[in-house]
Structures are given as structure tokens and as C-alpha cells.
Amino acid sequence: MLDLSENKSEAGGTQSIGRATALLRVLAAAGPAGMGLGEVAARAQMERPTVHRILRRLINEAMVIQAPSSRAYHLGPLLYELGLAAAPSIPAQELCTAALKELSMITGDSSFLMVRSGTDSVCLQRQEGHFPIKVLVLAVGQRRPLGCGAGSIALMSLLPDEQVDNLLRVNRARLDAHGEPDTQTLRAIIRKARDDGFATKDAPDLPVRSLSMPVRDAFGNGLCALSVTSLTMRIEQRQSTLVSSLRQLTQELSRKIPGTFKGMASDA
Incomplete structure (x- = not known):
């Protein structure tokens, strides 16, 4: 019974x-x-x-x-x-750390390793560059709702529209609290990132811009995102160079990192 x-x-x-x-x-x-x-x-x-x-x-x-x-x-x-x-959440995390160091060395600016955790993005690593003005928008371990920041936009650009819409709906109140634009604008930003292969995002209240690109697995799913952040003018002046550097590093990581980021990504 x-x-x-x-x-x-x-x-x-x-x-x-x-x-x-x-x-x-x-x-x-x-x-x-x-x-x-x-x-x-x-x-x-x-x-x-x-x-x-x-x-x-x-x-x-x-x-x-x-x-x-x-x-x-x-x-x-x-x-x-x-x-x-606990076991590291990222297989071969040292590869990501090395990539961040190389990115900051090449660009001179702050770089960040972002992963998805449920409806949030989490900063797992941060590397400072040699440029005198340090733009440290995130601390290691800091969480923000997906839709906030270029790293989360890059990760969301790999998701189907239905899942993107659900995440933006669930996170709407929190995105408002962070000063993020309306849902329609965020959808347009995500679509552009999907078309371009990289995401750019301005800080709501600072002359700061981030540029980010996802690291994909063999099936095209997002494992993580590498981001570089600096003054808006500095990003604008070197965007093509930054995109080229990010593309090289993310493609190398996609080839080297086996499997997926266990336990981190999950559907909303």
C-alpha cells in the first residue's frame, strides 16, 4: 500500500x-x-x-x-x-584564469569571467589591467540578474527566445532596481549580440562600457563569458581589436575545456 x-x-x-x-x-x-x-x-x-x-x-x-x-x-x-x-565548478578553471590574465595584459583593462547560475550571472574571476584607471564593476562572487551587464547578455544571446523572454520576465523587478532598460530594449540588445557574436553594454550611471563574448561547448551552448570593461571612449576606440582578442581567447577555451560547467547553468 x-x-x-x-x-x-x-x-x-x-x-x-x-x-x-x-x-x-x-x-x-x-x-x-x-x-x-x-x-x-x-x-x-x-x-x-x-x-x-x-x-x-x-x-x-x-x-x-x-x-x-x-x-x-x-x-x-x-x-x-x-x-x-567543494570541487571547482569549472573544469580546467586554470585555463580560464590564464585567459583572463592574457586578456588584461593585451587590453590593459579589467577582465571578468562570468557564468550563469539559475536566473543570475556570477563573477568567478577578475583580473586587473595596467591602465591607470581601474574599472572594477564586479567583485569575485558577486551575483547579478541575467540581463544586467555584458557578460550575462553574451550568455543569453545563445539561448532560445522563449527562454530569454522568461528570464527577463522573472528578473524584471531586479533589473529595474539595477537601472537597466525596459524588456523590449534588452531583447534588442540580446538579438544584436546574437547577430554580432559579442555583446556590448553601457553601465546605467557611469561612462563605462563592457564588451563580452561567450565560450561555447561543442554543441554551441554557453559555458561562460569573458568580459573586458573600461571607459566607454576607450572601448569605442579599440572595439575591433578587443573583439579580435576575445574571439581568439574564447575559441581556444572552447577547444580546451572538456564538457560543461557542472552544476552552474540551469533553466529558469
Whole structure:
């Protein structure tokens, strides 16, 4: 006889794991400032009592901490400790690091390694260039909604239109908070990146531009994206040279990196 109570319990446990993971993703996107209970609940689209209950348990497990003064929630020390023991998310990540160093050496500007994680893009590596003005728009580990930044545009350019539309719909509120343009404009930017083979994106409030190109696997899927960021005028003056350098590096990575980025990319 089928034990329905056991199945319900199992389903509830699985749902709890999913909710806890969603909250950790929200806090990861919050950065050093952390986030209050109300905002966490709103971003995760969960009821406040549910969020509070899960966060209290995560605090007990040292996966989340709460600042005594601001009452803001932050990722906890256990996550860092577990991360040290975890397998790298990128096969042959040293190849990507070497490519970033070469890109910054050639261009003189800051370069970034971006990957997709659910509905977000994550900065996994950052390399500074020798140009005196450092444009460090992202920190290692920083998350932003897909649609924000040239790296995520480059990755989205490889996705079918239906998936792009779904991601832009899910991320709309967060994209607005980042000062990104409307959905129709973002669709046009993604289509242009698809046609050109590279993405360009201006910062909403700074004279800064990023240029990015995806690294593809053997089936044309996006593994990651390499981006270079500098002053807008500096990118404009050297765009053809930058595109050529990015194309050479991304094609080399596509040939050298086996398989896919396990555990990172997932459908929205």
C-alpha cells in the first residue's frame, strides 16, 4: 500500500531545501550590505513567517548570520568553509584564469569571467589591467540578474527566445532596481549580440562600457563569458581589436575545456 504521509513528508523536505537554497541565493546577491527580512521575503517571493523560520534555522547551522546593529542577514561562515572543500565548478578553471590574465595584459583593462547560475550571472574571476584607471564593476562572487551587464547578455544571446523572454520576465523587478532598460530594449540588445557574436553594454550611471563574448561547448551552448570593461571612449576606440582578442581567447577555451560547467547553468 502506498504510504501517502511519507511521500508528503519527503515532498515537504525537498521543498524546504529548495526554499533554503533560494534564500541563500538572495543573500549572495545582496553583497556586503546584507538584506533585511522584508526585502529577503520580497526578493524570494515567500511569506515573511516562512522566510524568518528558515533563516533562523540557517543561523543555527552557521550558514547565515544576522548583524546585531542593522539586523541585516548575511551569508555565514559555514558556507565559506564548505566552499573550500567543494570541487571547482569549472573544469580546467586554470585555463580560464590564464585567459583572463592574457586578456588584461593585451587590453590593459579589467577582465571578468562570468557564468550563469539559475536566473543570475556570477563573477568567478577578475583580473586587473595596467591602465591607470581601474574599472572594477564586479567583485569575485558577486551575483547579478541575467540581463544586467555584458557578460550575462553574451550568455543569453545563445539561448532560445522563449527562454530569454522568461528570464527577463522573472528578473524584471531586479533589473529595474539595477537601472537597466525596459524588456523590449534588452531583447534588442540580446538579438544584436546574437547577430554580432559579442555583446556590448553601457553601465546605467557611469561612462563605462563592457564588451563580452561567450565560450561555447561543442554543441554551441554557453559555458561562460569573458568580459573586458573600461571607459566607454576607450572601448569605442579599440572595439575591433578587443573583439579580435576575445574571439581568439574564447575559441581556444572552447577547444580546451572538456564538457560543461557542472552544476552552474540551469533553466529558469
